[in-house]
Amino acid sequence: MKGMTVIVKTIASWVKILIFVFGIYIVIFGHLTPGGGFAGGVILASSYVLLMLAFGRQFVEENLPSVVASKLDCLGAFLFAMIATLGLVFGGSFFINFLYQKYLPGEPLHLISAGTIPLSNIAIGLKVGASLFLVILSLSICCKGKDYRANISVDEKE
Amino acid sequence: MPYALCFLLFMIGLYCAVVKKNMVKIVIGIMVMEYAVNLFLIMLGYRTGGEAPIIDKTHIDPQTGQVLANFVSNSVDPLPQALVLTAIVISLGSLALMISICIRTYGEYGTFDITEIRRLRG
Amino acid sequence: MSVPLPVFIAIPLIAAFLLPIFGKKGKATATFLANLVTVSLLVFAISSIGRTDVYEVGKWPIPLGINLVLDGLSSLLLLAISVVSSAAMMFSTRYMERYTAKSKYLSLFLLMVAGMNGVVLSGDIFNLFVFLEIASLASYALVGFGCGPEELEASFKYMVLGSIGSIFVLFGVALVYGNTGTLNMAYISKAIQASGLNAGLAFALCLFITGFGLKAALVPFHAWLPDAHPSAPAPISAMLSGILIKTLGIYALARVVFNVFGVSIEVGWLLVVLGILSMVAGAFLAIGQWDLKRLLAYSSISQIGYVILGIGLGATLIAKGANVAWASLAILGGLFHLVNHAVYKSLLFLTSGSVEMSTGTRQMKQMGGLAERMPVTRAACTVASASIAGIPPFAGFWSKLILVIAAVQAHLYWVAAIIVFVSLCTLIMYLKVQRYVFLGELPESLQGIKEHSGSMAVAMVFLACLCVFMGLLLLVPSLKHNILDPAVSVLIEGLGYSARIINM
Numbered sequence: 001m002k003g004m005t006v007i008v009k010t011i012a013s014w015v016k017i018l019i020f021v022f023g024i025y026i027v028i029f030g031h032l033t034p035g036g037g038f039a040g041g042v043i044l045a046s047s048y049v050l051l052m053l054a055f056g057r058q059f060v061e062e063n064l065p066s067v068v069a070s071k072l073d074c075l076g077a078f079l080f081a082m083i084a085t086l087g088l089v090f091g092g093s094f095f096i097n098f099l100y101q102k103y104l105p106g107e108p109l110h111l112i113s114a115g116t117i118p119l120s121n122i123a124i125g126l127k128v129g130a131s132l133f134l135v136i137l138s139l140s141i142c143c144k145g146k147d148y149r150a151n152i153s154v155d156e157k158e
Numbered sequence: 159m160p161y162a163l164c165f166l167l168f169m170i171g172l173y174c175a176v177v178k179k180n181m182v183k184i185v186i187g188i189m190v191m192e193y194a195v196n197l198f199l200i201m202l203g204y205r206t207g208g209e210a211p212i213i214d215k216t217h218i219d220p221q222t223g224q225v226l227a228n229f230v231s232n233s234v235d236p237l238p239q240a241l242v243l244t245a246i247v248i249s250l251g252s253l254a255l256m257i258s259i260c261i262r263t264y265g266e267y268g269t270f271d272i273t274e275i276r277r278l279r280g
Numbered sequence: 281m282s283v284p285l286p287v288f289i290a291i292p293l294i295a296a297f298l299l300p301i302f303g304k305k306g307k308a309t310a311t312f313l314a315n316l317v318t319v320s321l322l323v324f325a326i327s328s329i330g331r332t333d334v335y336e337v338g339k340w341p342i343p344l345g346i347n348l349v350l351d352g353l354s355s356l357l358l359l360a361i362s363v364v365s366s367a368a369m370m371f372s373t374r375y376m377e378r379y380t381a382k383s384k385y386l387s388l389f390l391l392m393v394a395g396m397n398g399v400v401l402s403g404d405i406f407n408l409f410v411f412l413e414i415a416s417l418a419s420y421a422l423v424g425f426g427c428g429p430e431e432l433e434a435s436f437k438y439m440v441l442g443s444i445g446s447i448f449v450l451f452g453v454a455l456v457y458g459n460t461g462t463l464n465m466a467y468i469s470k471a472i473q474a475s476g477l478n479a480g481l482a483f484a485l486c487l488f489i490t491g492f493g494l495k496a497a498l499v500p501f502h503a504w505l506p507d508a509h510p511s512a513p514a515p516i517s518a519m520l521s522g523i524l525i526k527t528l529g530i531y532a533l534a535r536v537v538f539n540v541f542g543v544s545i546e547v548g549w550l551l552v553v554l555g556i557l558s559m560v561a562g563a564f565l566a567i568g569q570w571d572l573k574r575l576l577a578y579s580s581i582s583q584i585g586y587v588i589l590g591i592g593l594g595a596t597l598i599a600k601g602a603n604v605a606w607a608s609l610a611i612l613g614g615l616f617h618l619v620n621h622a623v624y625k626s627l628l629f630l631t632s633g634s635v636e637m638s639t640g641t642r643q644m645k646q647m648g649g650l651a652e653r654m655p656v657t658r659a660a661c662t663v664a665s666a667s668i669a670g671i672p673p674f675a676g677f678w679s680k681l682i683l684v685i686a687a688v689q690a691h692l693y694w695v696a697a698i699i700v701f702v703s704l705c706t707l708i709m710y711l712k713v714q715r716y717v718f719l720g721e722l723p724e725s726l727q728g729i730k731e732h733s734g735s736m737a738v739a740m741v742f743l744a745c746l747c748v749f750m751g752l753l754l755l756v757p758s759l760k761h762n763i764l765d766p767a768v769s770v771l772i773e774g775l776g777y778s779a780r781i782i783n784m
Contacts, residue, residue: 034212038247070300077297085290087338094286095338109215135254139261168451175444181436188443195451202458238457241406245450248413252443255420259436266429275433278507 496529514633
């Protein structure tokens with residue numbers, strides 16, 4: 001997939017960092033404002049989609065290879081499962097909010113509050129961002145007029 | 159009345175998924191059905207004249223620190239919104255899988271027409 | 281030892297997320313870990329026999345939070361899931377070497393097992409829908425795993441019909457929430473007992489029967505099964521046909537119809553009619569098949585008809601207010617047939633996979649005389665065929681006998697005649713399999729084949745021994761009392777489920 005003109009490339013390289021930071025804001029403040037893990041993850045992935053449209057697929061694949069994204073994806077899901085299991089170890093039941101009840105209650109409506117919910121949001125944001133990035137990277141293999149088999153890399157996901 | 163319109167949208171999606179011959183149109187029909195069901199779920203929680211169920215500084219009683227009872231009885235039901243979030247994520251995963259199978263099938267067969275993709279029969 | 285209930289869902293889920301990290305170099309470690317997970321689930325499932333438990337996730341009290349429920353029916357199905365999945369996983373250590381992305385296969389397989397465990401253990405109707413979707417999405421991807429043209433076509437058909445079924449279930453859940461205001465199955469049941477079925481709830485029941493019927497491949501909704509099951513790799517066919525259509529379809533249908541909504545005469549007769557249609561249509565369509573796995577897939581449709589017939593017969597008898605012992609017998613026949621079919625149909629698919637791996641073809645006309653070259657496969661296939669056809673000392677005979685006795689006791693003689701006739705058809709189709717695949721002469725193109733033994737043989741021998749001894753589950757009183765009777769009594773008590781869960 002080829003990239004676009006110089007104007008688009010310049011603006012995209014400035015705007016992408018804004019979108020990325022906005023995505024991180026939505027993820028971290030998920031327990032106070034609407035959004036949370038899933039919505040923030042989608043915004044994080046869309047910053048990479050902007051890069052893919054402006055600079056071309058090869059550029060993005062060199063900077064964030066699909067193998068690394070796949071490992072980040074697994075790490076995010078594993079972190080979420082670990083938070084649930086730590087609830088069993090420390091609190092006595094799966095998914096219990098052990099930080100809120102015992103260790104770190106915090107004050108309501110501040111950033112550090114609601115126990116393990118911000119941590120779950122971060123894990124889900126990481127996973128969803130990496131997954132959607134991989135999905136769109138895999139779907140962009142097919143270009144019009146070319147045989148798609150020539151573009152498949154060794155480790156292609158479905 | 160809005161529920162009947164939701165059901166009409168569901169039926170349109172079902173018609174599209176059942177009758178059309180292009181694979182991409184079938185996928186679009188299934189997605190319209192999903193949207194109709196999500197819309198129906200959100201509308202179930204609506205309370206007339208209600209407000210969004212997000213707790214703010216104005217909703218907390220300054221002396222006791224508890225949420226005002228007025229807010230709880232006046233806000234829309236947040237549970238269907240949580241259900242719809244989950245359902246949207248599920249339909250996203252399903253859509254990604256369906257589209258990738260459509261693309262690979264086009265690569266193998268050369269067409270999107272389901273009447274020509276019929277090697278398995280009998 | 282008594283493990284907390286979320287362990288059944290958490291262990292395969294965590295393993296499914298860890299396995300893709302191993303990549304190509306750690307394939308052996310990944311396979312070993314996956315086998316360890318399925319065998320440990322089998323150990324936990326055996327140790328939970330006879331235990332009833334309610335687990336509130338996060339210690340939120342019941343109408344506010346989600347709960348996991350383990351009762352007789354759930355523990356029977358957990359046992360079946362873990363047996364079939366451990367055998368299929370052991371088979372796939374050797375079989376899946378030909379495919380390139382084995383660690384992703386293992387991860388999807390464990391996701392499917394986690395989803396099925398979640399469906400069986402869930403006590404909340406939306407949670408049941410979420411786990412149903414997890415298992416279904418994993419199975420759509422696994423059916424098309426080979427990425428050849430036929431697998432992709434079959435996977436697309438399966439995915440479209442499966443998605444439509446899931447959307448119907450979600451619509452039903454939305455209608456139930458709108459009419460009762462709660463999502464917990466015990467509280468929904470309490471609300472329906474108090475207010476009765478209005479138009480919205482009756483429509484929700486119809487949507488549930490259609491949605492779960494699409495997942496279970498009952499006859500008007502069976503169009504995806506004959507394409508999906510042959511095209512999948514053999515251990516996935518065994519999992520799909522052996523346990524997935526039963527958990528996602530029949531267990532969910534039975535739970536919703538018996539425990540949440542309550543049986544009525546119309547629903548019972550609907551299930552009986554669907555069961556008879558499935559039995560007859562599946563048997564007739566199977567006899568004319570020349571593709572080995574397609575014949576096995578149509579025979580699955582037929583045998584699922586037996587299970588639905590038994591459950592529907594029990595429902596009609598309970599709704600009419602007849603003798604509880606007759607209804608118990610019908611439901612016992614249906615559930616015992618479910619467990620039997622899980623074991624021998626998965627064994628049949630595993631043997632067909634072994635045959636396909638050695639000969640490279642699935643067409644029965646090109647095979648013949650494999651008996652002397654593949655003795656282990658031949659013995660396992662004979663045991664499974666005898667069992668499914670209903671030959672006396674094997675397990676299939678007892679479940680069909682119970683169904684015939686139950687039909688005769690309920691004075692439905694024509695139903696009993698249809699059951700016997702379809703059993704004869706089943707015998708015919710499996711004699712055809714035996715004759716064309718194993719007996720006869722070896723064609724010249726297949727002179728150099730040999731059997732692949734090792735882990736595949738271990739899995740097949742394990743399931744074959746279970747086939748032989750499964751009849752003991754019925755005849756030995758202590759096993760029947762601990763394993764089968766609690767499952768039957770959960771369905772018989774019907775709406776008493778809500779009182780039992782709320783008071784626990």
